[in-house]
Amino acid sequence: MSRPVLHIGNKQLSSWSLRPWLALRKAGIAFDEHIIPLDRPQSRAALDAASPGGTVPVLETGGVAIWDSLAICEWVAERDPSLWPSDPGVRGQARSVTAAMHSGFSALRHACPMDLCRPPAPIALDDAVRKDVATIQALWAAVKSGDGPFLFGRWSLADAFYTPVAARFHHFAIRLDAPSQAYCDALLADEDYRDWFEAAQREDLLPPGHTHA
Ligand SMILES: N[C@@H](CCC(=O)N[C@@H](CS)C(=O)NCC(=O)O)C(=O)O
Structure with missing residues (x-):
């Protein structure tokens, strides 16, 4: 199975993106990251293309997109329950x-x-x-x-x-x-x-x- 991809916003600004990124790191799950720069003319189209919710973070895995930082963190915790x-x-x-x-x-x-x-x-x-x-x-x-x-x-x-x-x-x-x-x-x-x-x-x-x- 290919590695999950975590779509995130700018690391400088995206507080929501930081949460699941940390969770994946702590769980030792290998993933690719893709940054969608926020607050630019092309951001809306890029967010809509990556995310059913139109926001980052989004985790793409096994053919589905999981969005919302808490939902992604729970996906990670299902693989590493020691995160709770x-x-x-x-x-x-x-x-x-x-x-x-x-x-x-x-x-x-x-x-x-x-x-x-x-x-x-x-x-x-x-x-x-x-x-x-x-x-x-x-x-x-x-x-x-x-x-x-x-x-x-x-x-x-x-x-x-x-x-x-x-x-x-x-x-x-x-x-x-x-x-x-x-x-x-x-x-x-x-x-x-x-x-x-x-x-x-x-x-x-x-x-x-x-x-x-
Ligand atoms: N409740 C969502 C909020 C996500 C969110 O608002 N992300 C911001 C970036 S930090 C975003 O994608 N903003 C772009 C927009 O809403 O157009 C979560 O937990 O993931």
């Missing part, structure tokens, strides 16, 4: 915090888009963004468990979903409590994330006139 915690209760918590990120925190997402080439600097945060930041830290404190620097000790899919959040916190210099900062430091020091980050620094895919948020 083994205890059913803890696994439920991991899925809860993952779902919270997947469907929420829109104020943070809009005010602080992921841009891995943005020099770290604070901006004025409105109440809704501050509430998201506080909620995320409270969620992390409520579920942190296990031995190891990640949310459930060893790396899990919950960490895939919060790595782009850690990047937003870093690039917008958002002040965090000490345990949250330590968790973000661990996510951003992860060797697979560093590979993605370094590739983002070498990319030259921005649309003309792009400015950092």
Whole structure:
């Protein structure tokens, strides 16, 4: 069977793409990646050609296209169940915090888009963004468990979903409590994330006139 292909957006900008890319790396699944540059005149046609959902990420495998970052991560976890915690209760918590990120925190997402080439600097945060930041830290404190620097000790899919959040916190210099900062430091020091980050620094895919948020 041919290798799966993961269609992703620019590594600099595509927070959704980073999640399944990390999951595939952690599972040790060989895959090819194909970058669709975002926010360009030809992006819409390329996205529609690659994705039934018209968005990236998309995983092409065995003749089907699976889109949506969580669906792809679950496909990966079916092949490597160790990507979720083994205890059913803890696994439920991991899925809860993952779902919270997947469907929420829109104020943070809009005010602080992921841009891995943005020099770290604070901006004025409105109440809704501050509430998201506080909620995320409270969620992390409520579920942190296990031995190891990640949310459930060893790396899990919950960490895939919060790595782009850690990047937003870093690039917008958002002040965090000490345990949250330590968790973000661990996510951003992860060797697979560093590979993605370094590739983002070498990319030259921005649309003309792009400015950092
Ligand atoms: N819920 C989707 C969201 C995917 C998404 O919005 N991707 C963005 C790139 S980061 C995209 O494809 N934007 C292009 C567009 O919507 O035109 C997921 O989890 O994969």
